[in-house]
Amino acid sequence: MTKTNLITGFLGSGKTTSILHLLANKPANEKWAVLVNEFGEVGIDGALLAGSGALLKEIPGGCMCCVNGLPMQVGLNTLLRQGKPDRLLIEPTGLGHPKQILDILTAPVYEPWIELQATFCVLDPRSLLDEKTLHNENFRDQLAAADIIVANKSDRASEESQQALEKWWQHHGASRELIFSEQGNIPAALLDKPRLNMTPLPSAAGHAHGHALKKGLAALNLPAHQRWQRSLNSGQGYQACGWIFDADTQFDTIGLLEWARLAPVDRVKGVMRIAEGLVRINRQGQDLHIETQNVAPPDSRIELITEAQADWNALQSALLKLRLS
Template sequence: MTRVNIITGFLGSGKTTTLLHLLAHKPANENWAILVNEFGEVGIDGALLADRGATLKEIPGGCMCCVNGLPLQVGLNMLLRQSKPDRLIIEPTGLGHPKQLLNMLRAAVYQPWIQVDATLTLLDPRQLSDTRVLENENFRDQLVAADIIIANKSDTWSKDDRQRLAAWQQQFLGDRQLIESAWGNIDPALLSQPALADRAVPDAAHHHHAPRPQGLAALKLEGDARWRRALNEGQGYASCGWIFDGDTVFDTIPALEWARLAPVDRVKGVLRTPDGVVSINRQGEDLFIETRPTTPPDSRIELIHHQPVDWNVLQTSLLKIRLN
């Protein structure tokens, strides 16, 4: 029997960082698998989570619940059949709606094979001051679907953030646990908490486009192409991602400045530089940079914004900071 958790949360709430922490504290005798979905087509989280001691499957390009959940079913069935994990963690896109995913996991066909444990939803309380986020149905419904709410990034909260969190907690928390954390440092024992009784999670008003036919792997280069880009739009957001071959190297400081100054909500990437492989994670003005011990087969970066952007301008400046 595979025990399954969903770790959800809106864009920039810290899901991937939390997953990295959990993987670092995985019991040595347990076999884990990760099924990860991203809004963009390029697939940054797969690069960040690779070689962390768990089997990884990616479903890029929007909500894994689209088209009757077929991409999720395929990925889930492959993992259960091939890896036979003790625990499977599913990370939907921050713009994904949780209801169809939960319904599928609780379907009778999966009951002999999986046990659905607690759903963890990450919340950055600073987002409680952003009307645009508060009005997003996925943000609201992710919190409704949670068994445990992780109030993350506590090292960045102001007094006003804490007051807004306390007000939200009093009005909406109910019988759920709320746990404060910084950098996604949570007790792995939370994964073994039982799911609470079903709550009335609203249906999604709509999904984005159907996933790409190949579905289960992030965008790849073909032939002699040195780089390519991919676009996606949905749920009121737009994304643009680029992937570069393994011979491409970026000038370190200009690349970091490009990521810091890009006029978008969200930046994630893994880039080869003369100083080594650098992972970039930016939400708003929060920028986190880390060098990686392993070398991925390529460089890739993804931008997400709440309105259309002139991607060509950003692309021109990005291409100029290649060293070769």
């Protein structure tokens, strides 16, 4: 049986960073796999996790539990039967609801295959200061379903966000475990804790997406001889726009970072080719984190997500001007 953990968390909480840390500290004699889902279509997290040494299956384009869970079951079956991993980490989109995912993982058909262990929710405590996020049912139910709450980004916490976390914990913590983390640094030993939280969850309302269903089974790749492509998705009150560029396209480093910093959106995530190699871009609200390496990725991918309406054509025009000849 494959030990399995569900790792949830709202947009920008640090799920992918946490998984990268866990993979970097896995036992050398174990084979691990990751099933990852993104709201957008272009598959940024797959690019971030590609060099981790884990088996990887991507389900971009909304929610892995859409269409009665078919995309999730296809990815899950592929990893379990072909990869036979010792451990499986499942990362749903930050806009995903955990109920149907947990229903699938605990279904009788998977009993011989999966040993479901502790469910995690990665939380940026500053989210508790935002009324709109607090009233988002996916945010609430991700926290409600977790055995372990990871208060991430503690290095960026304020006195106000710390007080909000303490207040929330007094009302909702119950007997669950709370740990504090910086840069997604989660002790790997916690993965072996049992799943004890059986809180009944309501079904998600307004669970619809604007993407074509055929895109839900594989990450977007460029057609032959096409230099770049744009992809759109919408649902649950959010819109996403992503771009993928071929391996011969490089971007002006300073201009690209300014574009990402100033884009009037809630979320920016990308892995982009620059003259120096690659730059990883991760922005949530006003928090911008960048990381450069002198290894070039096979292509460039960047995704923007926002609640407000955005002028994708204007953002695209500005991005295209940053390409180096």
